[in-house]
Amino acid sequence: MNLKTLRLMKTNIYYRLGIIAMCVMTIYEIVFSAILMETLDDPEIFGDNRWLQLYYPISVLTIASIAGLVLYIRKKVLGWFLCCGYSAFMFVGTFIGYYAFQQIGVYLGESTSDLLAPAIIQGTLYAATVWLFFTRQVRFSFFGSEQAKLLDVIPVVIGVALAIGILFFMPILVKFVKTHYVVILFCTMLFALRWAIDQSTK
Numbered sequence: 001m002n003l004k005t006l007r008l009m010k011t012n013i014y015y016r017l018g019i020i021a022m023c024v025m026t027i028y029e030i031v032f033s034a035i036l037m038e039t040l041d042d043p044e045i046f047g048d049n050r051w052l053q054l055y056y057p058i059s060v061l062t063i064a065s066i067a068g069l070v071l072y073i074r075k076k077v078l079g080w081f082l083c084c085g086y087s088a089f090m091f092v093g094t095f096i097g098y099y100a101f102q103q104i105g106v107y108l109g110e111s112t113s114d115l116l117a118p119a120i121i122q123g124t125l126y127a128a129t130v131w132l133f134f135t136r137q138v139r140f141s142f143f144g145s146e147q148a149k150l151l152d153v154i155p156v157v158i159g160v161a162l163a164i165g166i167l168f169f170m171p172i173l174v175k176f177v178k179t180h181y182v183v184i185l186f187c188t189m190l191f192a193l194r195w196a197i198d199q200s201t202k
Helices: 003-040 043-073 077-108 113-134 136-143 150-168 170-176 179-200
Strands: none
Touching (some): 003 136, 043 170, 077 113, 077 136, 077 179, 150 170
């Protein structure tokens, strides 16, 4: 077995690990979202805006993870960016979510100290997933060569994570910023991301 064959096998293993990681994250997102909706679907917490403040953000994350998984399996470059951006957003979102639960716990007069350890573990797993997608082997599966350096793709991944974040926090953003400004910002980011993706795949 020559070196080229071994390298191809290693690339395929890393690529399949990425599929497994996205499948686990997608299933976890769906199950966790169902539990979260059942737990927090309380008019006293969200009032009449439950759909916008609870169902909509959960739908954004679910759609992003499923779209990323499907495109990743089809070996589309956009799928790789979506998976990386989604994982990065979930890494940061884990600790934002812990803070939000902590505030809800304060509001309801309940302790949330037992959630710190799971948040750290979950954040570590998301960080490991981001590392997996950034490995040279996984990048090789999508770019066809190793020319896509980290310095070229990291800004795009950050942009994708920000785009997911803008969609996720859209109901909150429109409270403080006029809706058309948010839409213009999001559309501008999409065009910029499209350009950056084209540049990074040349």
